[in-house]
Amino acid sequence: MKTTRNLFLTFSAALLALTFNSCASDDTADITIIEGNNDANVVEGIPVPAATYTSDLVLDANTAYTINGPVIIAEGATLRIGEGAIIRSAANGANVYVAISQGAQIIANGTAANPIVFTSGSSTPAAGQWGGLIILGRAPLNSVTGNATATSEIGSLAYGGSDAADNSGIIRYVRVEYSGGAADGSSENNGFSFYGVGSGTTVDFIQAFEGADDGIEFFGGTVNVDHLVITNCQDDSIDWTEGYIGNITDAYVSHGESHDKGIEGDGYNTDIGNLSDPIFWSRPTITNLTIKGLGSDTNNEAIRLRAGTQGFLNNVLLEGFTEGFDLDGDAGDSANPTGTGVINGVLSATDVTFNDVTEQFKNDTGDTFAVEDFLTGIGAGTGTAFSTWGAGWTVGN
Numbered sequence: 001m002k003t004t005r006n007l008f009l010t011f012s013a014a015l016l017a018l019t020f021n022s023c024a025s026d027d028t029a030d031i032t033i034i035e036g037n038n039d040a041n042v043v044e045g046i047p048v049p050a051a052t053y054t055s056d057l058v059l060d061a062n063t064a065y066t067i068n069g070p071v072i073i074a075e076g077a078t079l080r081i082g083e084g085a086i087i088r089s090a091a092n093g094a095n096v097y098v099a100i101s102q103g104a105q106i107i108a109n110g111t112a113a114n115p116i117v118f119t120s121g122s123s124t125p126a127a128g129q130w131g132g133l134i135i136l137g138r139a140p141l142n143s144v145t146g147n148a149t150a151t152s153e154i155g156s157l158a159y160g161g162s163d164a165a166d167n168s169g170i171i172r173y174v175r176v177e178y179s180g181g182a183a184d185g186s187s188e189n190n191g192f193s194f195y196g197v198g199s200g201t202t203v204d205f206i207q208a209f210e211g212a213d214d215g216i217e218f219f220g221g222t223v224n225v226d227h228l229v230i231t232n233c234q235d236d237s238i239d240w241t242e243g244y245i246g247n248i249t250d251a252y253v254s255h256g257e258s259h260d261k262g263i264e265g266d267g268y269n270t271d272i273g274n275l276s277d278p279i280f281w282s283r284p285t286i287t288n289l290t291i292k293g294l295g296s297d298t299n300n301e302a303i304r305l306r307a308g309t310q311g312f313l314n315n316v317l318l319e320g321f322t323e324g325f326d327l328d329g330d331a332g333d334s335a336n337p338t339g340t341g342v343i344n345g346v347l348s349a350t351d352v353t354f355n356d357v358t359e360q361f362k363n364d365t366g367d368t369f370a371v372e373d374f375l376t377g378i379g380a381g382t383g384t385a386f387s388t389w390g391a392g393w394t395v396g397n
Contacts, residue, residue: 042086053077059085062114066090066121067098070131070155075103078169084114088121089130094181094189097131099155100168102138102196110173112205115393120178127234127258128212131189132179138166139198141220142243142280143269150219150242152195153188159195164222166198173205173393180212180234188213191233197223199246207394208233210256218244218284219269225249227389231396232256236264237291240309243268244282252386253291254397255320261301262291262318267308267338274308274335283310283346290383293320296358301326308337310346317383319355323362325375331366339367342374351377 042064048057050069054077059065061082068091073079079100081087089096098118100106110116120129136152138161144150149158176191191208192215199222207229208215215230220242228251230237237253253262267281268274291302302321305311306328318324327347329338341347342365352375354360360378361371390397 042084048087053079056080059087061085064088067096070095070097070099072099072101072155072157073104073106074101078105078107081106081108081116083110083116083173085116087118089119090121092122092129092181094131094154096181097134097154097189099134099157100136102136102149102158102161105167105169106135106171107169108171108174110205110393112173112393115173115175118174118176118179125178125210127178127210127232128180128182129178131181132191132193132211133174133176134189134193134195135168135171135197135201136195137161137168137197137201137221137223138163139196139221139223140164140243141196142275142282143220143272145275150196152193152219154193157195160220161196163198165200166196167200168197170202171204171206172202175207175209175393175395176211177209177395178211179208182212188235190214190217190239191230192216193219194221194223195219197221199224205389205393207231209396214239215253217241218246220244222246228252229386229390229394229397230254231394232259234258235260237261238263239265240282240284241266241269242282243280244284245280246284248284248286248289250288250384250389251286251290252384252390252397255293255300257294259300261304262293263303265303265305265309265311267306267310267336270307276334281308281310281341285312285314287314288384289313289315290317290386291319291321295320296322296356298322302357304328305347306336306338308335308341310341312347313349314351315383316349316352316381317355318352318357321357322359324352324354324357324360325349326362327365327374329365329367339363339365339369342369343367347374349375351380353379353381353383
């Protein structure tokens with residue numbers, strides 16, 4: 001199968017031949033140069049056919065591409081994307097997405113001055129017009145045992161395994177816009193979907209903008225994410241489930257008119273049930289977090305922790321919410337021991353500042369514990385320095 005680089009060369013050669021052979025006519029289409037990503041000149045309109053690519057696919061820097069169906073990178077192949085590249089969806093719906101399979105890699109190296117953008121191709125872009133970016137790895141899940149795999153909601157692709165250090169590549173200075181196309185009521189694309197992605201993967205400086213579902217969701221895995229921005233996503237901005245154990249450092253969430261929670265953290269996948277023996281719980285560490293809501297009178301929650309999730313949140317700023325933290329679970333129920341996690345010291349929030357938040361903490365777990373067992377350092381949180389590291393490459397903030 002031809003790579004997109006080859007497709008582009010073929011396209012360019014054909015266009016050049018047409019130019020030389022059509023001097024008598026004036027109807028040859030020209031390559032359109034537009035003012036593109038951060039003022040870069042972008043070569044416009046190179047198609048990337050919907051297919052499963054078994055060899056490397058190269059998308060050149062400062063070039064715009066269109067997709068109209070699933071672009072799947074198979075095991076052993078790599079998707080390489082140059083800085084300033086734009087990937088646009090030429091069709092709507094859940095079945096238009098880019099997926100990196102187990103054993104494949106993505107090398108998407110944007111820059112602050114010239115980020116890589118996945119977006120809608122509509123002249124009137126809106127949330128949910130296409131799928132999103134899906135990465136599937138071989139890191140552990142708690143929804144399967146041993147080296148078994150699970151199947152992704154979108155695309156029915158395998159993910160999970162036993163390699164916590166699995167490497168799916170590099171995603172740096174990448175923005176996903178207008179994602180969230182839904183296949184049905186329970187299967188929806190996110191901006192970024194990380195399925196069993198391992199800690200060998202580099203994810204740094206990414207933004208999900210105007211998505212119809214979650215901004216980013218972790219289905220198990222151990223991947224670490226630095227410099228995360230979620231803007232105006234309509235479901236949960238940050239979501240984890242299936243035993244996600246990784247670090248999220250410097251995260252900034254800003255709510256739009258349509259939204260759900262800033263964070264929804266699940267210990268296991270409540271849609272499919274949980275394994276009782278053996279089992280481990282989601283336990284991420286989130287450091288330097290800012291979540292901005294629309295005001296304390298809007299009946300919204302900043303962070304919901306449930307279904308036995310564990311985890312540690314450090315240096316947090318929450319602004320404009322009816323509820324800050326809402327912990328859900330069932331006392332004495334081994335399947336949903338969220339409160340037990342607090343009592344055992346494996347679920348906590350440290351150094352948290354609340355601005356325009358009506359109720360800082362709500363305990364719906366059924367377990368009895370003091371607020372201080374979960375929440376300490378009230379007023380000491382500063383959140384993330386988003387104005388410094390987020391300038392230039394993000395939109396809508």
